[in-house]
Each structure stands twice: as structure tokens, then as C-alpha cells.
Amino acid sequence: MKKTAVHKKGMLLPLLLPPAIWLFLFLFLPYLNLFSYSFWKPGPFDVVKEFTLHNYAKFFTATSSGSVPYHVLIDTVELALVVTVFTVILSFPLAYYLNFKVTRFKQTIYMLVIIPLWVSYIVRAYSWKIILGTNGILNSAFIWLGVTDHPLDIFLYSKVSVIIGMVHIYTPFVLMPIYTALEQIPRNLLEASKDLGAGRFQSFLHVVVPLALPGVIAGATFAFVLSMGDFLAPSLLGGPDSSTMIANIVQQQFGTSNNWPYGSAIGIVILVLVLAILELTGRAEKRFSALDTVAMRK
């Protein structure tokens, strides 16, 4: 860093220590505690502090009846990927349109995407029940349009409704970083590209996309992690095959089954997975930000 000359180191500690101590106390220690819980045994009301690897073994091996708990994790990852893809597909064109095509009310329209976050998640999920239900708005519309002659029950209490619910809830979180990334693309860069005879599509592909990618990756990571950790959408909108995702299993261990060590072990597995994904996306992001500095120099 080149711009440190102005200040002496003197202010570093007073500035840095408060947040550092807070995060140490309320982020690092709780996770450390979670980690240690994952090696203990469950008791009727409290954990029994005896070392065991059983909690991890249990998660990765088949039970006597042949079901393997970690398959839920795989299902959840699949679901989260689908949600992520849809959120990006919905967000990118909107962010692009707002940035490059809209001149008036740009801020207002952007805020329009954020405001829904103020309406309770649960209430929005319940609205989807009214829309997607067997006798709901969507089915009534389909029957009226003649698309189908009897109400379909696949829209609600199925993977479809869980995905729709999550895409709806997480799209704003993806839109924000993509919008910010697009906003920061220097307009003269696009002009230059045009002057050099690049077609619109070429400019888009070679200038806009690479520069927007860090935002897309950040947004996609958000969507993926948020939907992996969501236990409300599956329990509110899921059916018998989709109401129990990995977050529901964790929630059950702490919220009902009362097996904190097992829940902690699954939590640590998720944590490791998420950290690995962050590492990967972090690298990808860096690669593309490197690209963008190259692009800027050009």
C-alpha cells in the first residue's frame, strides 16, 4: 500500500482493536466452541464432554436402514446451485438494463428491488402459498387460459415451490453486487471499445462481462450460501421430498432432537464446504479483477 504516509501508526490500535476484539469474542470463540462440541457426546440435557469422532462418522456412514445422512447435503447443494443460477439469470439483465439503459429514476428502480427485503420473509413465503396452491392464483390463471383443465399440485409443497421461494428472496442479494460492479465500469471504456470498431455484442462480451464478473461471482456466492443455510423455505414451502434440507437437519439437532454435538458436526462440515467455496470464488474473483486492471490499461 502506498498511501500510508499521512498517518502515523498511532491510531491503528484504537481503530482496529474494538472490531477485532468483538469479532474474536462473538465470532471466533463461538465457532471454536461449535468445533469442540462436534467432538463430544450427546447427553439427555447437556453435552457429555468426552472425545468422540462418532458425530462425523454418523454423518458420513449409512445407518442400519441404509440411509446416508450426507446425501441430504448433496441434495441441498444441488438445490442451492439451481437457485443460484436462476437468481443470476434474473439479476444480471435487470442490473444491466438499469445501468446502461435507464436514465431517469435509476436510483428509485434500484431501490424498488431492495425494498421487498423490508417485508417479512415468512409473510412473503405465505404469499407464495396463495399463488402456487392447488386452488391458488397460478392454477386459476392456467385454467382460465386453458393451459390445463384441472388444477396442478406440483407448484406447491414441492422442490419447485422451494426454489421459487428462494429465488424470490435471494434475487435482491445478487442484484446488489452485480449492479455495483456494472456501475463502476468506466463509460469511456465502452466508448473506446466502440471507437476501435468493436460491435455491441463484442464490447459486451469482452468489456462488460469480464468487468462484471467479480460482482456476479460475489452475488452468486451470496445466493448459494444463503440458500444452503435456509431452513424456513423448505419447511414452509417444501413437500414430503423437499422439506428437509441440510439446514433443517442442523436446526432439528439444536431445535428439537436435542443432539448438539451431532448438529455441531454437521455445522462444521457445512462450514468447511462454505470456506472451500469462498476460497475458490475468491481466487476466481481475483483472477477477474486482475483482468479488469488489464482491461483498464488497454
Next chain:
Amino acid sequence: MRKRSAWSSIISLAAASALLLAACGGGGSQSAGPAAGNGNAASPASAPSADVKEKVKGQTLNLLTWEGYADPLFTKGFEELYGVKVNPTYFGSSDELLAKLKAGGGSTYDIISPSSDVAQLLVQSDMVEPIDPAKISSFQDLNEKLRNLTDVQKDGKLYGLPFTWGPDYLIYDGDVIKEEPTSWNIFWDPRYKGKVSLWDDINNLYMMGQIMGLDKSDPAALYNMTEEQLQQAKQKLVELKPNVRKYWATAGELNDLFANKEVVLAVGWPLTVKEVNAKGRNLKWTIPQEGATGWIDRLMIVKGTQHRELADLYLDYIASPKAMALVAEVTTYSVANPKAAAHMTKELQEMTYVNDMDKMFTRLNFWQYVKDRARYNEVWTEVKTN
């Protein structure tokens, strides 16, 4: 504090000696129930002194209960009587109660309403405080069988006040299913594909055990199923999945499912029949030939409660015929005090069997303490993630 506990031990001592005397005298009472003073001796509790009233004034009583068990319809009377506040928190399954209690304990909650599957566990694990029947003026009016259940007694002390009881019976939409189902097997009928709802709870395993006929000779068999039996039950539940629309997590959710015509068959509680029919629908219920499970809910005082006096006053209040009738009105569950009948409509009396409790008792297999609760929970999760 100290004074009160001395006082209560004197009362219970007196009550115990009275009982002893009665037993020596060879009185007709065959039940050696928990240390219980008789109604008259307990009269001071029914008319609390200005002292106590002054002391509890402004306090907040924290309830952790099943949905419907802290309705303003009956808590309001208590709030106004003592100038206090009732702050309810709800749980949706016995396991959730255990988890919340573990996290919060006596400094967070004062009174809980466990069902018969975990009540004993709570007593044995020392999570609750003994109750003094002498402080509950209507105690002797409560149904004798409920009063004398031994699962919430330890060392001669009583830990739970009988509150409500009821069935997990079969509910069906009378507009769709014209004939009363006679067996739980109707759930597997292909005609009702995607039209069935089960509770998201290990209760389903008890139910499968019942359908498998395990409780023919011993009711307790449902709560002590072997691994093999559990696997069999699991298999049946997995086979049922194509017919299941949704596992309901709360009674409210089941109400919505019926009200929106998403399902026509479910296992559920009387509350649902009452609330959905209030909206002009035609839900009916039945106890199929295999039988049905049932539950008995007790009110207990959490160990280490910060409001012991207020909690005692609440138990005294809620056991009274009037309050019990209001509880029945809100929930349509059967209540423990038969005298509540005097404050109920004819219809409600019939719905809650208030006049012939003992007859209904015999038709239900009441939940019992499940020793291997963790395994039951695992099997149920396996069903859901299969």
C-alpha cells in the same frame, strides 16, 4: 422465600399425615395419590391475601406451551385478577420443548405444558419443581385418574398439574370422503395421492406401531419399539410418501391445509376440526379400528423459576372450573376438571367428553415416555430424507 417454603412443608406434612390417617382408618380410597390436601384445607390459596397480591403485582409470568394454551380468553382473567402479565412462548413438538427448556431454563420460563411422552423425563432429570396441591383449590375436583398418574410423581411429591388431554385422531373432509373411514389404511389409498397430511413428529412411529397391531397386548409397546419394528414402521411411512402433500409442523399449518383444500385426510387434533368447521367447512373425525394415540398434558413449574408465587397462583387459577371451561372453549381439548361442564355449552360438553371422561380414556393409547427418543427421532428424519 424461606418463609414460604417452611409454610408449604408444614402444609404438605399436614396433608401427608391426614392421608396416613385415612389409610390407617381403612377408608375406601384405594389410590395413594400424591400428597394432597383436601379442598377445604386449601381455601387460603383460593383467596390470596392482599400481601401476596401486592407482592406479585407487576410481575410477568412466562409460559412455554403448546399453541392454544395461553389464549387471552383465559389468561386475561388472570392478568386482571393480579395485575400481572402473561407472556407466552410456544413450542410445536415435545422435542422442541426440551430444546427450548435446555437453552432457557428457569430464568427464562416459569410454566411449561409437557405432554405425557416427556413429562416423566422432566421429573426424573430434575428440571421441574414440585407442586403443592394444597395451593390449588380445585385440585380435588380434577379427574381422579389424571390426578393419580404416577409418571409425574417422585418421592411422594407431585410435579404436574393435570391440564388437558385428547386424541391424535383421523380427520377427514366430509365433503370429499362420504363414508366414515374405518381403518388408518385409507391413508395409503391411491385415490388420495397427494391429499394426506401427517404431523412432522415421531408420533407417526407410534401410529405405525398401532397399525401394525403392536399395542394389542401391551399399550407400552408403541413407545418401546425394537429396531426391527422401527424399520418396519419406517418402511410403511416411506410407502406413504407419494400420498403425503405436506408434513404439518403446527396445528395452524394443518388448518390452512384443510381450509385451502390441499388435503382431505390427516392425523390431527380436535382444534383443527373446530377451527376449520368454524369457516363453514365439513371436517369430521373418527377413531379407526386400530385405535388412536392420545396425550395428556400437565402444567409444570420450571426449576429455578423467578416467579414461583405467581406460578402457584396461575395453577390455582387455571384449575378452576371457569378457567378450564375457557381452555376447552379455545382448544376443544378435553380438560381435567369435570366441574368445568357447568360453564360449557351442551355441544362443547359432548365434544370434550367432559361428562364421561373415563369411557374415552379406554379408547386411546396415551403417549408414554420413550426411552430411546433419539433413535425414534433419527428414524423419523430418515423417513423424511429418504
Next chain:
Amino acid sequence: MRQTWNGITLCLALFSAGVLAFIYLPLLVVVVYSFNADSVNSFPMTGVSLKWYRAMMQNQQLIASLKNSVMVALISTGLAMLLGVPGALALDRYDFAGKKIFERIVLLPLILPGILTGVAMLGFFQEMGIKPSMPAVVIGHTTFLIAIVLTQVYARLKRLDRAIEEASADLGASRWQTFWHITLPNISTALIGSALLSFTLSLDEIPVTFFLNGVFNTLPIQIWGMTRNGLTPEVNAISTVVFLASLILIVISTRLREEEKA
């Protein structure tokens, strides 16, 4: 060429409108059903009534939970600003050992699934003897809000033209004067933006709160509790009120900002 481009723009406009419609359809349903005459929200709606707004006003627990939520959001946002802004300044101004690691750790509470933070804190608080309560909820919220404030303000500081500050120092302004008169106004949009986003996320936070609240109910937890008896349209009513309030607030603030620019 020009022709096809217009076609693409039109498609883009239609698609964007479609996305907005997708986002707003459920909100429209929330608002419309707040006027439901029936107590069950099912389609089609049977009649129109204002009774749920009355019911909402009289539902003390619901109103109390809204107050609780606003209080938690205000306190947590305030704490997060107090901790996050200095952190951002430290990251921007100084090089220190472990800076790269710190930059990444700070992001974690934001990016880790809320349920993990929730259960981790639940276990830790249990060990510490801290009962689920309002302070526990505030600590939980503040921890992930710090990440928002810190990263947003840091990003803004990085783009700040350092020459102005240097000029100010050269002209004899003290470090504090420079901060107050130069730096702060320049990062004000990032401050307001991150505070607003923090407040928004805290207001509807569920996964962390779920494990830490005890008997302290925030609005979303209260609503979650109400689902047990079946959600009645009074929940739609209070959501509509919150929604409209936020709409007005945000329209005014964007107007003000646009006027400022003009």
C-alpha cells in the same frame, strides 16, 4: 444493426419488467390480502374488510414485537457503525501483520449461513451462562452487521481521492479536522447506505434470532410463532404498514439525494 439493437433493448426492458413483476407479485398478494374479510388467506378472496388493521392495532404482542425489532435494528446498526467504521479506516490507512486475514475474517459473519452463526452463538452463550435474551440477539445481529458496514465503508474509502486529504493537511488542518470536514462528507453515502442496509437486514433477521431470542420476540419471530395458529391477515396488515413506511422513507431519501446532486 440499429434495428436489432432496439429489439434487444426492448427484450431487455420486458425481461426487467418481468423480474420486477416476479419480485412484486407476492408483495402485491401481501397487500391485497391485508384487506381480506376472511381469516384464512385463500384464493379467491371472499370479501374486503379493514378489520385486520384494527386487529393488528389491538394485538399487543404483535405491536410489541415490532417495537422490539426496531429497537434491536437501531441498537445493532449503531453498534455496527461504531465498530465497523473505525475498522474500515484502519484497513484503509494502515498496513499491519495479518491484514489480509483480517479482511477475510470480517466477511465471514456475512457470508456464513446464518444458522451456523446462530447455533454457534447458542452453544457459546450457553457455556458462558448467557441466557437467550435481547442482549444475545443484539450481539448476534451486530456481529454480522459489522461485516456490512466495514466492507461497504472500506470499499468507499479505497476509491476516495487521497489528494484532497493531503491538501487539507498541507493547509494546516489537524487530523481530526481533516477527518470531520473532508473524509466524513466524502464517505457519507457509504455510511448512510450501509446503515440502511444493516437496519433492513436486522429488521427481518430470522436464522440467528431464532436460536437466541428466548422469550424476547422480534417481529419475524412473533410472526413465526403466529403461524402455529395459522397466520391471519393481521400479519399481512402489519407487513403492509412496514412496507409502506419503508417505501415512503426510501422515496424521500432518494429524492433528497437526487436534489442534492442537482
